[in-house]
Amino acid sequence: MATVETNTVTLTINGREITVPKGFSVVEAAAEAGLEIPVFCYEPRLGAGIGACRMCLCEIEGIPKLQTACTTPAADGMVVDSHSARAREGQDAVLEFLLLNHPLDCPVCDKGGECPLQDLTFRYGPGVTRMTLPKRTHDKPIPVSPLITLDRERCILCWRCTRFSEEVSGDMQLVAEHRGANSIITTFEGRPYTNEFSGNVTELCPVGALTSSPYRFLARPWEIQNIPTVCGACAIGCNTSATIREDRVTRVLSRNHPEVDEGWLCDKGRYAFGHLRSPERVTRNLIRGGRGLEAVSTTDVLDHVADRLRATVERFGPGSVAVLASGEQTNEEAHAWARLLDEALGGGVGVCGPEGGSWWSDLEPYAASISDLAGAGTIVVAGDADLGHRAPVLELWIRKAVGNGAGVFTVGPGATRLDTLRGATHVSAAPGTAHTALLEAAGGDGAPADALRGENAVLIWSGPMRSEVASVLAHVAHTSGCRVLRTPRAANEIGIAAAGLGTASPEAALELAESGTIKALVLLGADPVGDWHAGERWRNALARCFFALQVTGFQNDSSGWVTTIVPESQILEKDGTLVNLEGRVQRLRAAAKAPAGVSDGYAWAAELGSRLGVELPHDPPAAFADLAERRPAFAGLSWSGIGERAPLGERAPVGDAPAAPQVAPAAVPQTVVVGYRELMSGAAVDHTEALHFQRRRGIEIAYADAEALGVATGDRIQVTHDGHAVTGPALVQRGLRPGVVRLAARVPHVGPGAVAAVPAEAEDA
Ligand code: SF4
Ligand code: SF4
Ligand code: FES
Structure with a gap:
């Protein structure tokens, strides 16, 4: 009789029949069915179970000894019990063993109240200790970096942190030293733990052994609120929870979005909230007068700005105002400013980010999603420097894809971290010519061309975008069939451009300012003198303007050349939406209160609108509805529909082949x-x-x-x-x-x- 091979197995766990794909472990099968088997060392994002902690002991029919469910493959007909008297006894014994040397200092431990060891001890462990001998001690606390503190006495040697360092971030900086009862977690050769994903180990550690130094002793779990929001420090838009105590952000945690971040954050996203309470923040409205910058009330500054903008247009005509956004504003703020330009200021120029974020929109029809990396056959990364500087968490996605068999090609001057990945192929290209190299590769034969044409190929451009690069990438994507993962420099360049504020390039705006067509410059979080190309020319342009306004969190190189400064609320202090590099619209929540004197960015723009005769919607949800009505990129979306797990919208259809790009060969200097x-x-x-x-x-x-x-x-x-x-x-x-x-x-x-x-x-x- 013929047997039918299936790709599933059916087993019974705690009396429940469960069918799961072949290859699942018992722990995974239980999780799939919503059954809990207690674990410490098992963590699905770190790969297969390693059986280090023994917490998941279960009784399996036909096997005399208790088994670790995380390392036991689910098999057809298997009968598992994680609640039998023997299993419970085994779990209890494991907890007793783990607690033998544990300091039990929960009242002063930052993990206390949120600690898997505490929780599982209450539910599965012994109620009392039989330990009468002195416990083993270690020096503590040990700062392994300015961000992370290690308490070895609390460590249960689950190896989650070292596995993260080896297999996820690949930095190999966290290691275990010595053997048996003397094993300790440490850093390689005792050096500081410097990897930019280091903070993830504080969330992975199931006890209070690795904790965040900036959060030390700041709050207890019953005093805090975790507000779901997204990171605004780069265009990935990792999902986060901001921990709030007394209106202040005290910590940022990951909030696993499996299609965006898989629960990982980089340290910038996790720790840079420290700037919110910096004493250097701008908290007063300032107008330059005879004696320098003088503080004025919010009403006065609004009247002043409205008056100056109106006067600019009256004197110099429509189109004489430009708004330069840094790229970190919400869609609603960008929409408000786009409407002000159109409806009150006679048109004008909007620029989004120092690289002119609108070029990325040209690649919309070819756009890849982040999770396309998971199923990619080949990933081609082109650019002059490490991708991790523009879009850090993408590097973790690529590492994982390589582990699953994807091929990686890097195109550029070399020596990036991705070049060292197993099986990576490097195509050397002089700086500034990676796009030319791609064009040549796509048009020819050989490995790079095959990579671009390969099944589910994803191309990542990890450098500044400009018109020529955009047309090359569109052409390469169209001819080879690969998708392009975009990496704008700032968090919301794609959203701001889609909201109608990013139509001009910085260079075009600068020329208009130099020629005297633009007479008023509004800097929304932007510092063109310090951060943009041709900073000196921007300085001269600002100095010559009739009116220059800076809306900013901190004074910077441009501040000396503007006439008015208004404090800007920061990400984590405002409600709104952001569009990430895939084109996913995500909700940003005002988790913390802005310092006294700082107005909400959207509310301030709406107030300005009413002085200029433009009735803007009264709050961000209403502004989003207005945006959805007026801008095709947001059509059909609703504020409440975005939710906490924003789905990715429909892709724009791929149109006709873009014109073949004209690329002039670049002369490459000696150095x-x-x-x-x-x-x-x-x-x-x-x-x-x-x-x-x-x-x-x-x-x-x-x-x-x-x-x-x-x-x-x-x-x-x-x-x-x-x-x-x-x-x-x-x-x-x-x-x-x-x-x-x-x-x-x-x-x-x-x-x-x-x-x-x-x-x-x-x-x-
Ligand atoms: S430090 Fe934490 S994560 Fe690392 S082995 Fe110890 S308990 Fe596990
Ligand atoms: S990778 Fe980008 S979005 Fe994610 S935490 Fe870091 S800066 Fe924020
Ligand atoms: S979770 Fe199975 S041994 Fe640690």
Whole structure:
């Protein structure tokens, strides 16, 4: 008789018959059916169970000894009991054993009240201790970095943290030392734990062994509220919970969105909320008068701004006002300003972000979703610097995809972290020419072309966007069939452009300002003097303007050249929506109260509207409804429909083939300097001191160039580029293309330069 092979197995757990795919463990099968088997070391995001803690002991019919459910594959006909007297006795014994040396200092432990060890002890453990001997002790607490504190006495050696470090972030910085009862968790060679995903281990640790230093002793679980929101520090839009105590953010936790972040956050998203209470925040409305900047009331500043904007248009005509947004504003704020420009100021110019975020919209029909990476056959990442600086959590998705068999191609000058992934293929391209290399690859034969044409191929552009790059990527996607995962620099560039505020490029706006067409500049969180290309030209343009307003959280390089400064509410202090890099509209919630004197960004714009004769909707939900009515990208969406797990909307259909891009061959100078914007930069990080240790300080130099200069890693070198000189320690990179020098910079740039060793005498002097 023929047997029928199925891909499922049917077993019984605690009396319930369950059918699950082959390959599931008993723990996974139970979870699938909503049954709980207690665990510590098992965590689905870290891969298969390892049987380290023994908490999941179960009785299985036909097997004489108790088994760990996390390492036992579910099999047809298996009968499992996790609640039998023997299983309960085993679980109780495991807890007693785990608590033998545990300090039981729950009243002063930051995990207390939210601790799986506490919870499982209450439910499965012994009620009393039989321990009469002194417990083993360790030095404590140990700061493994300015962000994380380690208490070894509380550690139950579940290996979740080391597995995260090995298998998820791949940094290998957390390790276990010694054996048996002497095993301890430590950092590699005792160095600080510097990986930019480090904070995830504080959530993974099932006890209070690894805790967040900024949260130490700040709150107890019964005093806090966790507000579901999203991160606004980059365009991924990881889902988060902001922990609030007395109106202040005290902690940011992940809120697993399986299609966006899988529950991981980078340290910028987790810790940069520190800037919210910085004493340097702008909290007063300031108008420049005869004696410098003078504080005025909110009503006075609104009257003043309305008067100046009206006067600009009366004097210089329609189109004489430009709004430069940093890219971090909500869709509702952008919509309000777009309507003000259109309806009260005779048109005008809106710019979204220093790279002109609207170019990303050209790629809309080819847009990939983040979770496309999970099923990708090949992933091609093109750009001049690490993808992790623009969209950190994508790196974790790529690592996981590689673990599942995806191939990775990197195109650029090399020495990025993705180049070191198992099986990664690197295609060397001079800085600034990765898009040209892609075009050539897509049009030819060979491995890169196959990668782009491969099944479920995803192309990620991890660098500044400009018109030429957008047209190349659209062409490559159209001809090869790959999807493109976009990486705008700021959190909401795609949303702001879709809300109608990002139609002009920064360069076009600058030219209009220089030619005198634009006479009023409104800087929404933007610092064009310090953060944008041609900062000096922007400074002159601001100085020559009839009126310049800055709406900002912190004073910056542009502040000295504006006439009016208004304090801006920050992400985590405002309600609204953001569009992430996939095009997913997500809800941002006002978790914390802004400091006294700081108005809500949307409410302030609406007030300004009423002074300029534009009746804007009274609050963000009404503004979103208005936006959905007026802008096609938001059509059919509703505020309440977004919910806490925002779904991805319909994709725009792929249209006709885009015109073949015209790309002029670039002359490559002997030494090319690449300045990239590092992850740990921007006002939020500048004003969160605990994050500063994660900044990259080295200047990357290719091995051959370092040899020629006679320098090694750590030696001082000087890079000159575009009239500026930067000195710092060399970081010799074997994988970096010869002739390339790469360093973190406020304004990303690529151009000719020179590098020289700094003699030790010059250093001493
Ligand atoms: S520190 Fe925490 S996560 Fe790491 S092994 Fe110990 S208990 Fe597990
Ligand atoms: S990856 Fe981006 S969105 Fe996610 S936590 Fe980090 S900065 Fe925020
Ligand atoms: S959860 Fe199964 S042994 Fe730890």
